[in-house]
Amino acid sequence: MFRGLSAFPLTPTTEDGIDEGAFRALVARLAAAGVDSIGALGSTGGYAYLTREQRARVTALAVEAADGVPVMVGIGALRTSQVLAHAEDAQKAGAAAVLLAPMTYQPLTDDEVFGLYEDVTRELSVPLCVYDNPRTTHVDFTDELHGRVAGLPNVAAVKIPPVPGDPAAAERRVTALRARLPESVSIGVSGDWAAADGLNAGCEAWYSVLGGLFPRTALALTRAARSGDAEEATARSERLEPLWDLTRRYGGLRVMSAAAAHLGLSTEPNLPLPLRGLPSDARSRLITVLDDLDLGTTA
Numbered sequence: 001m002f003r004g005l006s007a008f009p010l011t012p013t014t015e016d017g018i019d020e021g022a023f024r025a026l027v028a029r030l031a032a033a034g035v036d037s038i039g040a041l042g043s044t045g046g047y048a049y050l051t052r053e054q055r056a057r058v059t060a061l062a063v064e065a066a067d068g069v070p071v072m073v074g075i076g077a078l079r080t081s082q083v084l085a086h087a088e089d090a091q092k093a094g095a096a097a098v099l100l101a102p103m104t105y106q107p108l109t110d111d112e113v114f115g116l117y118e119d120v121t122r123e124l125s126v127p128l129c130v131y132d133n134p135r136t137t138h139v140d141f142t143d144e145l146h147g148r149v150a151g152l153p154n155v156a157a158v159k160i161p162p163v164p165g166d167p168a169a170a171e172r173r174v175t176a177l178r179a180r181l182p183e184s185v186s187i188g189v190s191g192d193w194a195a196a197d198g199l200n201a202g203c204e205a206w207y208s209v210l211g212g213l214f215p216r217t218a219l220a221l222t223r224a225a226r227s228g229d230a231e232e233a234t235a236r237s238e239r240l241e242p243l244w245d246l247t248r249r250y251g252g253l254r255v256m257s258a259a260a261a262h263l264g265l266s267t268e269p270n271l272p273l274p275l276r277g278l279p280s281d282a283r284s285r286l287i288t289v290l291d292d293l294d295l296g297t298t299a
Contacts, residue, residue, distance in 0.1 A: 006038070009040065012266040213260055217240075262290065
């Protein structure tokens, strides 16, 4: 399942709880579009802001609404005991895989990061994707650490940060990491503006914020790259640059929150406080960009 497009939907949330109807509809929409997998409770899904009970409920809703499309579920938390509890809930709900970022308040050493994955994989019966997201977690994976973690049982994939924009540099980055990993462990790229670069450089998957709301647009880019048409994939990404610019400035969660509301796919507010979404000028810019790119509810 760690190939192609993995779409990460928003989890519409208010201070009163999860908007279950909106979330079900978002997931069903991804399944109908034919995405390769669905990433529930990723960073775009706001997992860090939800209780264990809410996360377990979202997982159950995602698996049901996905209608057979594999669902990967984020299980990150500050304490190992909490991660294990989320992993147990995900497996009981029928998740096909789990996604683990090493969340931290105190800086973690490499041995502490390895120990987290060692403790969690020991208890798993489903595959795990390592979430390397230094911007959010402030944990910097070295390739050596990736290699250590990837050798653990049930580790099946690595989700890496954006690769360099230069094609040769991107290929060197992916090749260097690939040399450290078992052949069975796939490499997937995140940071939507770098998706074409990463896929063209040899990444097997795109873990996509865009795909969580605009699956057909993301699928077209993914399929172009995976079929070897690097030029077409790059052209599709360049066309989306106005959207990538907003994403880099404000974060994918805020951009997709505002886009979902604008398109009628979620009410507002749909983010947990203290998150407040896009400022008004950025929201106006987003609406213009969506119109210019013809990104409607069927995109």
